[in-house]
Amino acid sequence: MSAIASKPTLTLRLCDPRGFCAGVDRAIQIVVLALKKYGAPVYVRHEIVHNRYVVDGLRDMGAVFVKELDEIPDDGQPVVFSAHGVPKSVPAAAAERAMLYLDATCPLVSKVHKQAILHVKRGRHVILIGHRGHPEVIGTMGQLQPGTVSLIETVDDVAAFDPADPAALGFVTQTTLSLDDTAAIVAALQAKFPQMVAPSSESICYATTNRQEAVKASAPGSDLFLIVGAPNSSNSKRLVEVAERAGSTRGVLVQGPQDIPFDVLGTKDCVVGMSAGASAPEVLVDAIITALKERFTVSIELVQTAEENENFPVMRTLRDVPLTGADMAFVNGEG
Structure with missing residues (x-):
């Protein structure tokens, strides 16, 4: 019997939508475009998005991540505010120092x-x-x-x-x-408080909603549910909880192939669900699928519950900056 034939079978329920949302894509693009336009360093207050792969990749390009503005020298280089948004006091402090700042807050x-x-x-x-x-x-x-x-x-x-x-x-x-x-x-x-007033539109974003609904559809009867994301990513941690509540035996947050709990799967045939938080790039999903295929004969079932076509443009000052194919692959989470 061949090595391939001897592998147990793994049915992978792959959620769609998953991974980068329009707000994350925009924020990463702003940092990359700023580096192209102004050169390194480009300072970024806090993690631009909650994902180590993305942060490390931007750092390799010349981004410098800081906790607060007082860590930034008066060298004329821009600072980017993260996708999560900042208190009003932050841009006010930047303006007081005549700093060039780019606000990547998700719309x-x-x-x-x-x-x-x-x-x-x-x-x-x-x-x-x-x-x-x-x-x-x-x-x-x-x-x-x-x-x-x-x-x-x-x-x-x-x-x-x-x-x-x-x-x-x-x-x-x-x-x-x-x-x-x-x-x-x-x-x-x-x-x-029956007189409490709701916001004019839903506050929980479309990407959070869509990813949770896809996980709910994929989770019932699965032996394990893998959520690709960072430990400090709120939307990723919520997906783990949603998977377990919706019927998966166990949900696990993984940052990459090294975190796959193969001991849970053992060597039996199994069903695994997988999604990725809104700040997790697709390249990590691909790496996990490759790792699963090394131990299992994998068949992929795409579970699609919505289509996403949202696009949030960057600010005008960066729209004419050209990006290479490699730049775009990184921005899109593909490399």
Whole structure:
């Protein structure tokens, strides 16, 4: 019997959509274009997106990642703000130093900022549903004056929340939350505060929604569900939770082939689901499939639940900068 024939069979349910969303693609493109236009270094405040492969690749091109603006010398080189968004104080500080800054905040995050600001303008106290300490939450809360916004993380937080005026509340959410968890929190808030006003449109972004729905469709009956993403990626961690709730025996967050728990699969025939968080490049998905094929006879079933055609253009100052084929492959997560 040949070595190939002796391999156990692995049915891989591959989710579509998966991986890079339009906001991540735009943010990475801004850094690459800035490097082309202004040369190295280009400073980036915090990780441009939550993925080590992407960050390391940009660092190799000449990007310098910093935690705060005071780490950047006055050398005239640009600084890019990450896709997660920043408090208003950050661009204000950059302007005070006459720094050239490029804001790579995802347009859908910016939309949440505007919705929160609108609540305040209309006399409402803002409830932000999200995870404490996440850069997006810090950025959203930083759009508002202290005392005008409260963070709610769980249903238990709703029970403890005692606003000054229960009749003047409006909510928004972090864009990368679990749809089911958020629905439960919103339901609890609406039951306690029936006059609370919702945002004018859904805060959880299309990419988060689409990836969670694809995982839900793929998970039932799977022996293992692999989510390609970083440990600090909120949307990736939510996909692991969604997979297990939807019927997968086990969900695992993996950054690359080295993290595949082959001991869980053993040497028997099995069904594995796979998706990738919105900041995870397709090149990592390909590498994991290659690693699986080394141990299993793999058949791939594409589970498509939506089509994504969104495109967020970069700022005008960068639109005329040419990119090579290799640049575009990196921007698209393919190399």
